[in-house]
Amino acid sequence: MIKFMSLxxxxxxxxxxxxxxxTHLLIDCGMSGKRLKEKLSCTGVDPQQLSGxxxxxxxTDHTCGVGVIARRYGLPVFATEKTFGAMDIGAIDANQINIVVPDTDFVAGTIRVTPFSIPHDAADPVGYSFCISGEKYTVATDIGFMPDKLFSHLAGSDSIILESxxxxxxLRYGSYPYDLKRRILSNVGHMSNDLTAETSLRLADSGTKRIMLAHLxxxxxxPDIARITTASMLDREGYSDVELYVADRYDVTAFAV
Ligand SMILES: [Zn+2]
Ligand SMILES: [Zn+2]
Known part of the structure; x- marks a missing residue:
């Protein structure tokens, strides 16, 4: 049974x-080992069963728990070389380190994985897509803008977790300091609801059936504003059959796959 869930x-x-x-893979672990255990308890996957x-x-919102769980469960860790250099996860064994290269497929257990570059203010950030039984699953968050090359990696995803x-x-009229607002709005910041809606429309056009809005x-x-912005765009263009989900901040959100 295939599981694709935001924890x-x-x-x-x-x-x-x-x-x-x-094969049970985590993408990022921005929480404590204890909290991960709690979240996994409602997924049917035991932390001991994790494959990597x-x-x-x-x-740190993506990595603060990685060192602990890698050591606790002896997990292989996959990241680009520069990300390994930039992240603070403490010591792990050399044989747990797996370097990934953008645009170069690899196999983790029984799952084929494609890492792809994303524009974000980090050392060498990537998103991932996964091929399972001919279906494409993609995780794409922390994205400043949507260049064509990046979109080509997302296109054709059957299910996608997409930043909104x-x-x-x-943001503009909110309380964030000017520099932070500028960073978020920049080409290496984060996706606005409008960009997500526009991207979702292109994805629907490429055959995407399920979209989960994430990293709100x-x-x-x-959650309502994010959902309405993308849903109204999809409805208007005749794609109301695309299933839309919003990832909960603190709880597990599953695709009905
Ligand atoms: Zn983030
Ligand atoms: Zn980030």
Whole structure:
């Protein structure tokens, strides 16, 4: 049974689970080992069964639990070389280190994985897509803008977890300091709801059936605003059959796959 679930999502922590029933991979672990155990308890996957953890980039909302769980469960860790250099996960064994290269497929257990570069203010950030039984699953968050090359990696995903970080007006008129606003709005920041809606439309056009909006800002977005922005775009263009989910900040959100 295939599982594709957001365990937690947002600037307070991110982690995703993908499983084909044999191989159980985490993408990022921005939470404590204890909390991970709690979150996994409602997924049917025991932490002891995890096959590895794939890192998107070094920011602590994606990596703060990685060292602990890698040591505790002896997990292989997958990341780009520069991300390994930039992240602070403490000591792990050399044989747990797996370097990934953007645009170069690899196999983790029984799952084929493609890492791809994303524009974000980190050392060498990536998203991942996974091929299981001919279906494509993608995780793409922490993205400043959507160049064509990046979109080509997302296109054709059957199910995708896609960032929908902020409402531009809420951010602009909100309480964040100027520099932080500028960073979020920059080409190496985060996706606005408008960019997500536009990207979702292109994805629907490429055959995507299920979209989960993720990494929502606590201050500058709400689940309703994020959902409505993308849903109204999809409805207007005749794609109301695309299933839309919003990843919960603190709880497991599963695709009905
Ligand atoms: Zn980040
Ligand atoms: Zn993040």
């Amino acid at each position: 937690i999502s947002g600037s307070s922590g991110n982690s995703t689970l993908i499983s084909d029933g044999q 953890v794939l890192i998107t980039h070094e920011h 970080n902020h409402d531009i007006e809420m 800002s606590h201050e500058n977005n709400t």
